[in-house]
Amino acid sequence: MTPRPPVRINAPALVLRVMANILQGPKILLTKVANGQIESSVGVTVGAVCVVMAPVLFISAAADFWNRGDDGVELLILGLVVGLIGLAVLGVSRFPSGLPVARLFVAFVAGAFASLIVATAAHYFSSAVTSLDVAVAEAASTVSGTNASVIQAETLSLGITLFRSLGQWLSAAAIIVVVVRIMPHLGVGGLDADGGVVTRSARRLAPKSGSTMIRLLALYAALTGVLLVAYGVAGMSFVESLVHAFTTISSGGFSTRSGSIGAFGSVAIEWIAICGMVIAGTSLPLIFRALQQKDMSRFGRSVEFRAYVGLIVAAVVTTLAWSSQWPNESNVREAVFSVVSAISTTGFYSSELRSTAYGAESILLILMLIGGMSASVAGGFKVIRLMVLGKYIRRELRRSIHPAMVEKIHLGRSSIGDVAMSRIIGELFLAIMIILPMAMLFSADGLNFKAAFSFAISSLSNVGFAFGLDRTDQHLQALGAIGHIAAAMMMMIGRISATPVFVALGGIGEPAQREIRRLRLRRKQKVIR
């Protein structure tokens, strides 16, 4: 008998298997429980979100009990209520056999807003928040991964701190799920607005999209682990390392201290945060492939990654050139930190940006608008879309010289179709149409012009910090109740993209529109008769 070859345990494969087993649980639960009478994609999504949020609340409650905080009981009760509601909703709902795109949009948006409601309740019933509008704003910051807050981080209980950071981490994980499982079906807005380039590449990671999702989530979890260790080694306590690992890799930006990363006064921590933020803004499928094939040249071959790094380098050099001081290690680090924080839409800050040169301020604002790479967890418009727009402008300029010219837009080896092009442009114009009235609303609600505009951009891109006030994180605090709600909506729209939100809202008004159309038609017919 030939001896069996020894079984080699491959660490990444083991992580993948563990992740697959972990994710099998909720999947089985969903298929078993979601077997009700009503065919409703919204019901299934909302129920699933509640069921996923309940354990987060339990973990946070446990941490708070262990730390003898004030919010343990509230979080536990809320966890129970949310879990039960989730199970009940799932129990009566069933995933529809056929799902039109419009319904998928509504389900997607409903899921995001369900998580907002749960997070609002968690904040509202905790000791940290006293009013509902503040709770909504804080919840939106948590769910959308924005570092905008009214609360002093030090005053929060451990339970709420953990809930907030875990919330940011989970919302970014949800983005991965959306990229792989939902966006290919939606085909608009969000991360698929590059014409499907990203989702196509993400789908190619494995034959089944479920396997791709597990791989990307495993990578996400592994990177969080690496950051946890790195922060710990650099001198943070375990809880602080955990919170910052969660909020760095998810490009969320919440911190345990009100001075953000700068409050630690550690050069090592700042550099770790910089690396973490750069990774958070990088495409996860790209990282996965490079690590899987141990081929780092993949990064160099990616046109989008080259543009992403190029933007960071150019912004740092320009910021330093426009600063009034001669560059030293401290200045360079500060510039790199701010630039990376803005482009990855994390929102950490290492120092007060009050003394930043005007030129650097405008560069940071533009970087916030651009955001990270596609298929990353970062917010913003995305580097790939910017590149496509650049190519589009070039084509139109050339067309003005050669009107009969037919030219296809190429990005690397991918060709961007006209429909995808229109989606990108539509998304940009929608974003502009949102920023202008919101800036007006913020300025009417107490911010000065500069602060209002920069905060509108910052909240839509899920960054958090802005300019124009004494402190970089003071904007949400300076707003009133209407401003808080508006900022929360901006953050949510920024996270789930403008197109899905508007399409879902359009769905609400569709019956009314149909009636109006019918009335007009009847009137026309009468006139003809």
Added chain:
Amino acid sequence: MRKLAITPVRVSGAALIAVAVAMLLSAIVALVDGGGGAIGLLLSALIAASLGATLFFGSRVSPSADSALAFASVAWSWLAVSLVGAIPFLLTGVITWGRFDDAIFESISGFTCTGSTIFSDFSVIPQGVLFYRSLTQWLGGMGLVVLAVAVLPALGIGGLELIASEAPGPTADRLSLRVRDTARRLWILYGAATSVVAVALFVVGMSAFDAVTHAFTTVATGGFSPHADSIAHFDSFLIEIVIIGGMLYAGANFSIHWRALKEGPGAYGRVSEVRWYLWLIFGCFGLLVWINNGELGWFENVRESLFYAASLGSNTGFGSSNYVLWMPAAHVALLLLMLVGGMSGSTAGGMKVLRLQVIVRYSLRELRRARHPNAVIPIRLGRTTIEEQVAAKVVGFVLLYLGLIVAGGITLTGLGVEPVTAFSGAISAVGNVGPALGEAGPTSNFLSFPRSGRLILMVLMALGRLEVFPAMLMLVASIRGVGQIRRRAANHDFKAG
């Protein structure tokens, strides 16, 4: 003597001769007034005329005439006129030779109908120079194109491309089968509108000089005033009403005005762009009244809000008070007006209402397409369906326009300008508005920008007036033209050899 076959040179020459005439008229005004500056203006007219004549008579029209060449002709003539147009400011001594760039700034601001100024003390400037300043805007308003179109038959190149490149906006409606007739009708309408505004201003209490200069800059949507505090100097509600009417009229499409004259006011109602234009201005007016409620008295509020909604909505840039002191929310509304500007085919600058319509429809179409992925949804403006290629061109323009503002704003902030002033300054310059926000409000001047910053603003003003694409075509056609001249010279040498 063998003449060079370069169309842009010949067109530039013609434009310079027209500017020389304007300088001569201003010299006459200076002589009548007796306040000085006549010799400087006469000398300038002489220089401009001799330079223009040399260029005009020293060149001939290229045998090949394409749209790129037509665009290049307009762009080069703009450049020539803006540079030569600065000479009167230097020769009359109102700007010293050491600040020659400021003279060019004032000239570009005039010919592009921007209305941004570097002057702070208007009492020391001779009336002739102030008249010349207003005249530069009037000439720039309809564009020297109409003048050029009048001589185009002599030049021998088609004129409609030229009108399309000159008349701001995506379209230039044919009012007649013959381009010369179209130009003539627009010219008549422009002149008539100026006369009506001048007479109305005179009737409501302005002096003849003020009435004429303000009529020039109102109908041209320029915004230069012979007074530092602009229209606020008169503190007259009636004058403001006349100016508001003039600005609203000049900010609308002149082709539609002509049609309205022929077919009655119903012609306005048939155009969706007119509705959007009025909705935008009066919507922002309502918004301004609401925002300023409690900050200003009700009459003052209505009066100032209406004035600025019309002034910035038509991109004229006249001032009746200091809006910088208004609530920040009002500034966002003002910025929106500056960004969009007037209608296509008007003398106003900005992105144009028609383009706003297209991009709004475009975005809504994408939302509907997201909901119904297989639907074929055309972009409609009123009863007209916009072709995809035209929509693509409009979108390309808007993206480039916004990109230009962002690039300009970033560069200005890099030079140390406060971001609100920098970005609003960039919007104002590209949209040919005049005043901006922050330190460059309606009661201050553009000396608040550093010297290099003013240089950037000049480029933005010129690009904004030429609507970016012709500026690029100017470069392309020029490079192509230089190549052709070289090839011809090489052939000539070869044959001679």
